[in-house]
Amino acid sequence: xxxxxxxxxxxxxxxxxxxxxxxxxxxxxxxxxxxxxxxxxxxxxxxxxxxxxxxxxxxxxxxxxxxxxxxxxxxxxxxxxxxxxxxxxxxxxxxxxxxxxxxxxxxxxxxxxxxxxxxxxxxxxxxxxxxxxxxxxxxxxxxxxxxxxxxxxxxxxxxxxxxxxxxxxxxxxxxxxxxxxxxxxxxxxxxxxxxxxxxxxxxxxxxxxxxxxxxxxxxxxxxxxxxxxxxxxxxxxxxxxxxxxxxxxxxxxxxxxxxxxxxxxxxxxxxxxxxxxxxxxxxxxxxxxxxxxxxxxxxxxxxxxxxxxxxxxxxxxxxxxxxxxxxxxxxxxxxxxxxxxxxxxxxxxxxxxxxxxxxxxxxxxxxxxxxxxxxxxxxxxxxxxxxxxxxxxxxxxxxxxxxxxxxxxxxxxxxxxxxxxxxxxxxxxxxxxxxxxxxxxxxxxxxxxxxxxxxxxxxxxxxxxxxxxxxxxxxxx
Amino acid sequence: xxxxxxxxxxxxxxxxxxxxxxxxxxxxxxxxxxxxxxxxxxxxxxxxxxxxxxxxxxxxxxxxxxxxxxxxxxxxxxxxxxxxxxxxxxxxxxxxxxxxxxxxxxxxxxxxxxxxxxxxxxxxxxxxxxxxxxxxxxxxxxxxxxxxxxxxxxxxxxxxxxxxxxxxxxxxxxxxxxxxxxxxxxxxxxxxxxxxxxxxxxxxxxxxxxxxxxxxxxxxxxxxxxxxxxxxxxxxxxxxxxxxxxxxxxxxxxxxxxxxxxxxxxxxxxxxxxxxxxxxxxxxxxxxxxxxxxxxxxxxxxxxxxxxxxxxxxxxxxxxxxxxxxxxxxxxxxxxxxxxxxxxxxxxxxxxxxxxxxxxxxxxxxxxxxxxxxxxxxxxxxxxxxxxxxxxxxxxxxxxxxxxxxxxxxxxxxxxxxxxxxxxxxxxxxxxxxxxxxxxxxxxxxxxxxxxxxxxxxxxxxxxxxxxxxxxxxxxx
Numbered sequence: 001x002x003x004x005x006x007x008x009x010x011x012x013x014x015x016x017x018x019x020x021x022x023x024x025x026x027x028x029x030x031x032x033x034x035x036x037x038x039x040x041x042x043x044x045x046x047x048x049x050x051x052x053x054x055x056x057x058x059x060x061x062x063x064x065x066x067x068x069x070x071x072x073x074x075x076x077x078x079x080x081x082x083x084x085x086x087x088x089x090x091x092x093x094x095x096x097x098x099x100x101x102x103x104x105x106x107x108x109x110x111x112x113x114x115x116x117x118x119x120x121x122x123x124x125x126x127x128x129x130x131x132x133x134x135x136x137x138x139x140x141x142x143x144x145x146x147x148x149x150x151x152x153x154x155x156x157x158x159x160x161x162x163x164x165x166x167x168x169x170x171x172x173x174x175x176x177x178x179x180x181x182x183x184x185x186x187x188x189x190x191x192x193x194x195x196x197x198x199x200x201x202x203x204x205x206x207x208x209x210x211x212x213x214x215x216x217x218x219x220x221x222x223x224x225x226x227x228x229x230x231x232x233x234x235x236x237x238x239x240x241x242x243x244x245x246x247x248x249x250x251x252x253x254x255x256x257x258x259x260x261x262x263x264x265x266x267x268x269x270x271x272x273x274x275x276x277x278x279x280x281x282x283x284x285x286x287x288x289x290x291x292x293x294x295x296x297x298x299x300x301x302x303x304x305x306x307x308x309x310x311x312x313x314x315x316x317x318x319x320x321x322x323x324x325x326x327x328x329x330x331x332x333x334x335x336x337x338x339x340x341x342x343x344x345x346x347x348x349x350x351x352x353x354x355x356x357x358x359x360x361x362x363x364x365x366x367x368x369x370x371x372x373x374x375x376x377x378x379x380x381x382x383x384x385x386x387x388x389x390x391x392x393x394x395x396x397x398x399x400x401x402x403x404x405x406x407x408x409x410x411x412x413x414x415x416x417x418x419x420x421x422x423x424x425x426x427x428x429x430x431x432x433x434x435x436x437x438x439x440x441x442x443x444x445x446x447x448x449x450x451x452x453x454x455x456x457x458x459x460x461x462x463x464x465x466x467x468x469x470x471x472x473x474x475x476x477x
Numbered sequence: 478x479x480x481x482x483x484x485x486x487x488x489x490x491x492x493x494x495x496x497x498x499x500x501x502x503x504x505x506x507x508x509x510x511x512x513x514x515x516x517x518x519x520x521x522x523x524x525x526x527x528x529x530x531x532x533x534x535x536x537x538x539x540x541x542x543x544x545x546x547x548x549x550x551x552x553x554x555x556x557x558x559x560x561x562x563x564x565x566x567x568x569x570x571x572x573x574x575x576x577x578x579x580x581x582x583x584x585x586x587x588x589x590x591x592x593x594x595x596x597x598x599x600x601x602x603x604x605x606x607x608x609x610x611x612x613x614x615x616x617x618x619x620x621x622x623x624x625x626x627x628x629x630x631x632x633x634x635x636x637x638x639x640x641x642x643x644x645x646x647x648x649x650x651x652x653x654x655x656x657x658x659x660x661x662x663x664x665x666x667x668x669x670x671x672x673x674x675x676x677x678x679x680x681x682x683x684x685x686x687x688x689x690x691x692x693x694x695x696x697x698x699x700x701x702x703x704x705x706x707x708x709x710x711x712x713x714x715x716x717x718x719x720x721x722x723x724x725x726x727x728x729x730x731x732x733x734x735x736x737x738x739x740x741x742x743x744x745x746x747x748x749x750x751x752x753x754x755x756x757x758x759x760x761x762x763x764x765x766x767x768x769x770x771x772x773x774x775x776x777x778x779x780x781x782x783x784x785x786x787x788x789x790x791x792x793x794x795x796x797x798x799x800x801x802x803x804x805x806x807x808x809x810x811x812x813x814x815x816x817x818x819x820x821x822x823x824x825x826x827x828x829x830x831x832x833x834x835x836x837x838x839x840x841x842x843x844x845x846x847x848x849x850x851x852x853x854x855x856x857x858x859x860x861x862x863x864x865x866x867x868x869x870x871x872x873x874x875x876x877x878x879x880x881x882x883x884x885x886x887x888x889x890x891x892x893x894x895x896x897x898x899x900x901x902x903x904x905x906x907x908x909x910x911x912x913x914x915x916x917x918x919x920x921x922x923x924x925x926x927x928x929x930x931x932x933x934x935x936x937x938x939x940x941x942x943x944x945x946x947x948x949x950x951x952x953x954x
Contacts, residue, residue: 001562001563001564001844002563003495003498003499003563004495005563006491006494006495006563006566006567007491007492007495009563009567010487010488010491010494010495010563010566010567010570011487011488011491013567013570013571014483014484014487014488014491014570015484016571016574017483017487017570017571017573017574018480018481018483018484018487020574020575021480021574022480030583031586031587033586033587035582035586035590035818035819036590036818036819037586037590038586038587038590038591038593038594039590039593039594039612042594044597044612045598045601046595046598046599046601046602046842046843046846046847047842047843047846047847048846048847048848049846049847049848049849050843050844050845050846050848050849051843051844051846053844055843056840056843056844060571063587063591064575064587064591064836065587066587067585067586067587067590068575068577068585068586068587068588069577069583069584069585069586070575070577071575071576071577071578071585072576079578079584082576082577082578082830083576084573084574084576085478086478086479086480086482086483086486086487087478088573089483089487089570089573089574090483090486090487090490092569092570092573093487093490093491093494093566093569093570094490094493094494094537096494096561096565096566096569096785097493097494097497097498097561097566098497098541098545098547098548099548099549099559099560099561099785099786100545100546100547100548100559101548101556101559101786105512106507106546107546107556108544108545108546108548109508109510109512109514109515109544109545109546110508110510110515110540110541110542110543110544110545111545113512113513113514113515113516113544114515114540114541116515116516117515117516117519118523120521121522121523122523124522124523125523135516135521146623146828146830147828147829147830148829149827149828149829149830150827150828153827157678175658176654176658176680177653177654177655177656177657177658177659177680178654178655178658179654180654180657180680181652181653181654181655182654192829193829194829197803197829200802200803201634201678201679201802201803201827202678202680203637203653203654203657203679203680302830308573308576309576309578309830309832310828310830310832325677325678326674326677326678341512341513342512342513350626350627350630350678350827351623351624351626351627351787352624352625352626352669352670352671352674353559353623353624353626353779353786353787355786355787359541363533365523365524366523366524366527366528366532366533367478367527367528367530367533368527369523369524369525369526369527369528370523370524370525370526371525371526371527372526372527
């Protein structure tokens with residue numbers, strides 16, 4: 001494909017994408033295919049010679065679309081939202097064309113510097129404490145990670161190195177593995193599976209602490225766990241507090257947890273993967289109170305801030321503690337301007353290579369502006385509250401937990417089994433798509449406001465589907 | 478930005494990208510900016526209200542381009558290539574529009590299934606042993622990782638879990654950390670920094686083994702290291718063999734290393750990040766001989782196979798050993814078709830979320846076809862050999878190592894200092910961009926054939942620049 005063909009095919013693809021997103025309402029949110037469907041639709045080998053564009057282009061509808069779960073359908077209410085916007089798509093085209101690998105400042109200065117500055121912009125929008133910002137001139141700053149899973153792992157590994165160094169100061173000959181077997185980290189029983197996974201990878205004991213009746217981790221629970229572990233000769237090194245848990249969008253009590261971590265010298269990481277985007281609205285910012293005690297904070301603009309995956313933004317107060325965990329320095333990556341003024345981001349995360357991802361953050365922040373982004377968040381929260389009123393108005397149903405942002409957890413009053421039946425029937429019906437969760441011994445359904453296009457009509461429609469399906473389920477019972 | 482505006486702006490961006498890549502030859506490969514340049518060019522805060530597209534679009538040339546290292550300039554010869562192609566860019570537009578997060582099969586079946594099938598296609602193109610392919614019906618299969626760093630880490634973590642389970646069978650109460658302090662892994666002294674980093678993250682002792690005069694790890698060196706460690710009571714668990722090292726494109730001796738790993742039951746991981754793409758050519762496939770002994774194999778189509786970053790393809794013989802290292806299974810990710818026929822890729826890598834990356838592999842394989850991709854590789858290797866003849870014809874210079882693929886390592890006969898001066902002067906001149914390396918006690922310069930557009934004229938031009946610069950350096954001396 002030469003440049004002229006690219007101009008033509010590029011237009012076709014842009015139009016296809018505009019058509020797809022404009023008409024996504026007409027597509028079934030969850031596909032009908034069975035595992036293995038795709039292999040039967042395409043050859044067993046890559047072609048020897050180039051194929052025609054038209055043959056490939058036709059296959060998008062023939063091969064791909066029948067197996068797509070349409071996350072941007074207004075009838076998709078599963079998991080949490082993933083962001084998508086025209087400005088972010090265009091920025092990614094530019095990023096792909098530049099196609100630099102930004103592992104060091106020198107490998108593409110603009111790639112590093114735009115990231116530093118846009119992370120300051122976004123940090124200011126969230127009213128993060130200044131010591132998280134690069135513009136404050138200290139050791140703090142932001143970085144784009146691929147996912148919240150990686151941010152949690154990076155924070156845990158940094159805490160591990162910090163404490164290994166502390167212990168080794170007194171006892172330099174002690175084996176790392178032996179020291180690490182004394183380390184312990186904490187999360188709530190509602191934290192995301194990736195936190196437990198970070199513990200597996202870092203080989204650090206992870207305690208799942210019990211939450212209160214609002215599914216929140218409280219200070220006294222943490223304090224007790226720390227005391228118990230210290231009494232056993234263990235060394236508490238890390239707490240991951242979640243703001244907006246995946247099962248039910250609960251908020252750990254940061255103002256209680258923070259001071260305990262500070263007192264004990266424990267690394268506090270705050271994971272606000274979904275909820276973080278809402279903190280750009282002053283009315284939701286109080287949910288972030290206590291972040292001043294954290295060593296690291298992370299949320300996903302790629303969930304709820306119109307920046308396409310992957311853009312998981314993480315801020316740290318002391319970036320030297322991050323790079324200590326990763327620093328290995330070969331000659332072919334050394335450069336004249338190393339470590340001065342601007343970071344070498346390769347020391348801030350797991351992969352070495354990285355795309356020019358700040359472009360999409362920059363495009364989105366400028367083409368939406370803060371006000372419009374705030375309105376996007378508020379619209380989704382309004383719709384969740386609207387859905388909540390439907391649940392409350394139907395005496396067959398009950399809420400699970402509180403509705404704070406764009407997620408409503410609900411269930412039929414009665415057994416888990418009847419709710420499992422309801423979930424299956426709603427998804428088998430195929431008009432909307434939702435997923436279940438489980439907490440405090442109860443199985444429930446999650447209604448998340450996901451797509452940018454989701455409107456009040458869609459909320460009504462979703463409730464109609466659920467309510468009708470409940471009718472038949474309860475009739476059967 | 479609505480769909481109509483996207484159609485218009487999308488065309489503008491496509492044209493900008495075509496113009497950029499068509500005229501990239503006119504841009505200086507390495508920028509003139511100093512660290513901190515960008516902050517002065519843009520406001521301190523994100524805008525309150527939406528900005529006009531035209532203002533943003535103008536800023537691409539005003540703010541971004543002055544700080545870009547142009548990896549796709551035919552005068553860029555630093556590091557190793559990173560791939561870029563029109564088909565891959567278009568596929569990424571589609572991927573962004575679909576915007577699914579493919580953590581489970583159910584979260585978007587097409588995203589998982591196209592990956593399974595295209596990895597089989599690519600594996601067949603490389604003539605990988607069938608037990609690495611999903612279509613063979615065993616436990617093997619391929620997955621797209623973000624980077625080779627992650628692939629190495631995933632392999633090492635899987636080996637760690639495999640051996641932890643073995644030890645715990647006999648001694649279930651032993652602490653993981655204590656067991657891990659007995660584990661040891663091996664790499665050559667030429668392996669990429671990310672291998673050492675994987676050891677840091679996984680908390681596994683990494684031995685850098687000495688290489689022969691061709692910078693290759695040999696069987697007897699590995700054997701000796703294993704014997705020494707076993708004598709100390711340590712447990713060898715993992716070897717990372719590199720095909721095409723970063724410093725000098727050397728090849729570890731896989732046919733010697735493989736049988737030793739097999740005999741000892743050690744996990745052999747083969748990292749062919751750069752060189753792997755060449756194995757689609759029958760004349761380079763012998764370099765991969767011995768891969769039949771490996772548990773995992775990885776290379777980066779995003780380096781040299783026209784697929785834009787990130788697309789690092791990894792194959793494993795037993796995927797259950799990979800998922801054992803990561804499996805944590807919350808309810809909100811369970812689905813009816815779990816684990817049957819098709820994998821849940823979230824168990825195969827560090828992040829939970831993932832983009833629909835196989836689309837770009839599919840577009841590239843179909844729109845180029847195997848033959849054209851082979852020709853791309855052969856063109857670059859020819860150019861490297863051409864550059865080698867220039868070096869050999871100039872008695873002031875000597876080669877370092879052999880030219881096997883698209884990298885030529887060379888130096889002025891004489892001190893490291895004079896070569897450091899040459900490197901700095903060539904880069905300060907700004908007409909071409911290269912980076913140095915260091916091995917076997919010698920500092921040398923690396924000339925990599927990187928851009929798709931690089932031609933014989935560019936090789937001549939690069940040599941002219943280097944030769945002229947050497948003239949002035951040597952005159953000064």
